[in-house]
Amino acid sequence: MEINQPRIRSLMRQASRVEEAGKRAAAEQLYRQILDEAPETEEAWLGLGRMTVDPAAQAEAYERALELNPENKEAKVGLADLRGEPVPEAWRKEVEAARLPEPEPEPVVKKEVVAATATAVAAPTDDHTEAYEFFCYRHPDRGTSLRCYNCHNPICASCTNKTSVGYLCPDCKRDLEDKFFNASATDYIIAALVSLPLSLIAGYLVWRLGGGFFFIFIMIFIGGAVGGLIGRLTKKAIGGRRGRYLPHLVLVMMVVGVVIPGLPILLMALAGSGGALFAFITPAVYLFVAGGSAFYWMK
Template identity: 55%
Template sequence: MAIKEPRLRSLLTQAERNASYGKNAAAETIYRQILDEAPNAEEAWLGLAEVINDPAEKRAAYGRALELEPDMPAAIAGLAVLDGRPIPPEVEVALAAEAAAEAEAPRPAPLLVAESEPEEGHEPAAYELVCYRHPDRSTSLRCYNCDRPICISCANKTPVGYICPECQREAEDAFFNSKPLDYLIAVLVSLPISLLAGYLMVNFFSRGFLFFILIFFISGAVGSFIGRITKRAIGGRRGRYLPGLVVAMMILGVAIPALPILFAILTGNLGGVLALLGPGIYLFVGASAAYWQMR
């Protein structure tokens, strides 16, 4: 049925205006928005059919419009063109009559109407915005921080609104407050402890049934301890790569003491694989805990 609700009506006008400017992607977005709310709006189905490119989708959209309004001339004509059939003469007459009626109807000045309607929730002029990083993409989104228009692929959703990549980066830089020296301190603190823990894991704690029950607790506690003590040593500051650095130190802490076993495996002593099961679990659980503490 024809759209009566003023808000959807205004969206339809907006979509048609975008379509008439050749902004098919923007028009498609609005038509789909209308159809989400009013799936029986044949005008929106017709409009959608005219701005999308996929022939199957186009055919389906014309089909929906005709199901709802079987003698819609524009839909009959559109489908005929899609199939490469001639447009039936009576349809052509109806189309001409429609066009004439439209030409006579008083035309609202579209841009003026759009700009004089600063209603909350939807601004008809919104789709006239263009992404500041992609001049060929129209959008309705703005960065909440700098207020510049951004397209959906540039926008990052945050709890308070969309943010553009530049502002996102700035926010992250403010979040990461570490100093270059912190990386050195982190290595000096976490590497010795990781080596000691790794040595004990590889040489003493890698066998026995009781060990396999306890290893998850021990590993979590050790990893958490390494993370916390390193974090304290650097004054609680955060660095983009600090968590990864501590994880690397923990891997080194196991790999160095395990070198003899690794060589034994390489020379054919596959029994060593079992001996590395415990240290493997320790690394997996412990490094996750340390990473979490360093964030």
Template identity: 35%
Template sequence: MNQDNPPEMFCFYHPDRPTLLRCNRCNKPICTSCAIKTPTGYRCKDCVRSHQKVYDTAVWSDYLVGIIIAGVLAAIGSYIVTRIGFFTLLLAPAFGTLIAEAVRRAVHRRRSKQLFIWITVAAVVGSLPMLLVMIFNLSLFSIIWQGAYTFLMASTLYYRLSGIQIKRP
């Protein structure tokens, strides 16, 4: 064998496929269809899965509690918006932060990406009835404030929730 050629390896999951790739965490040989690209390099399925488990701590009741709290608070916020007009632009992000904080406490700071998406969707749904009322009333400015509220509140909420993941390694 030529010295420049590395010894032939076979994929851990597909013993019939020769490969030159290794998982950069556990070092086992993996073929291109098994390698998963992560921000820190190629990894095998097992390493990616065990890594995700650390971040997925949410239990099923967290979904229920999170969705209810986010939906109800977002609905209350949309009612306040009907009274404050322009100040919605200041209130909406603050409300998104408030909902994120309330939900985080309620689920004991457990987390998962799925949970954050569901909570954000619940907040959007909670804020929609008032937006629909304004659309039926054809009051243009109210539609704008309600729309701005839904967008700013939901994006702040999602950012706040998923920001937790980035800060804690």
């Protein structure tokens, strides 16, 4: 049978490496994992038959392999052995011959992977490969004892994302993020259209206040409320959806909202009229406090 999915192919490669290394339990676990996802994988049924120590599971594995391919010699031999039935010696030889010369199909790819990642990878993961039970499913040449808590795939140190519940592989991380970030492109446009006018009004008022100590002081308190309001109104306008860069977008709008009404003063300062420095303190404090608050609400 053709193994089409790249992931299953990679898991199969990994399983046969682990099997060759003589780690039966780990190999069995990998074959079972493959079969959970792709029960039509004839090779994985054979692998399970070779690796499991439970005769019932062994028999079932060979039977499943035979269902997929009634001509499968290895499954026939395995079943006959289990049942104590005689097997033609030629079959046994054929099975052994098929299993022995395992050609390494990817020395070139392997070299590329190693070359591309050699600098990024911490040395210890490469050095003691034999000591590990599994191989990273994204880097089959890296031994590891870490597994993703979500999909249970083995992952090397450079592929892990540490979370509060355990290590997460990059694929699962992306999946979870995709579920988490549900905003569409339209939401980004709406967010910009809502937050920009609000930011312009707030920015205009901030410049009107001027740079008195009282207003700087006040800004520390009301800045958070103003930013929170902009953030919450924007969030409401997009139905509460989340976007990876929505907080940044609103922050940019708030900066624009301060810069545009302040342009005359900014230009004067650039022209060297001086004395304007004090006028920048209130808007700066506003942006710092309100921007932080809006960013928080947009998350």
